[in-house]
Amino acid sequence: MxxxxxxxxxxxxxxxxxxxxxxxxxxxxxxxxxxxxxxxxxxxxxxxxxxxxxxxxxxxxxVSRKSVSVCDITEETKIESDFVCSEKHRAFFKQHIGNSFSFNVAFQKWLKSNAGKTYKDAINAYYTILEEKKNGKTKIDKQFEYNTYIRDFFEDNKGKSLDDAIKCWKFKKQLKGHNKYERSDLDILK
Known part of the structure; x- marks a missing residue:
């Protein structure tokens, strides 16, 4: 190595x-x-x-940011081009979705890439994202290499421990090249 x-x-x-x-x-x-x-x-x-x-x-x-108060947000309000997940936005979504609402990564990405759509569209998108999450494997963004590695490790190694996965990850991240899980990473456990 x-x-x-x-x-x-x-x-x-x-x-x-x-x-x-x-x-x-x-x-x-x-x-x-x-x-x-x-x-x-x-x-x-x-x-x-x-x-x-x-x-x-x-x-x-x-990035210049405009402040939006929760009283300014309605279901027909357009999503800002410089959307920021703020307490005002959280309050709006909790009011319309319920206390279980959270700014998950997929929903944040949707909000940031759908400027001009309405907050009603956002509420519908939130439910769609939750449904997709329940029904399948969600995509992990590139910057979350650790999460991707650990998920792929467990898909290939049912019954192995998180400690095993972390040992393999620590080995892999020290190597030159990509940080994707490979079965050969298991050699470090021998």
Whole structure:
């Protein structure tokens, strides 16, 4: 097994992209070298790769946000293009869906990609998403590599423990290349 390189400004961008990094490691790197730390893991990874490749700092994308009060939201209100999951929105959805409402990832993505549709459409989409979730395997977004790995591990290894899955994950993330589960990862358990 090759050693994972140290994350510093001397690392080349291609090598950086071939390894798994915790978000905390990425943020530490950004703070050390003056890069913005805002955004999700994918945004930060892109920023670091750009810095390692060019030596230049990619600025964070700024997003202007409009405040919407819950009394301004009706079922006919259009979803904002810069939608943010706020307490006002949570209150609206709890009022119309019930106390079991939560901003699950699939629903957040739906809201952010359906600006211009109505909040009534959003309520209907929420129920559809819950139904789809009950009836099948949900898609895990790219930035949640750990979750994807663990799910795939258990699909292939009925009866194995979470400790086994985590040992395999820790082994896999130290390797160069992709972080997808492979049956050969089980060799670390022998």
């Amino acid at each position: 090759s050693e994972r390189p140290e994350l510093n400004k001397n690392l080349d961008a291609e090598t950086f992209k071939e390894y798994y990094w915790l978000k905390e490691e990425l943020i530490d790197f950004c703070r050390k070298y003056g890069l913005p730390v805002s955004g999700g893991k994918l945004d930060i990874t892109e920023r670091i790769a750009y810095y390692l490749e060019t030596g230049n700092i990619m600025r964070a994308k700024s």
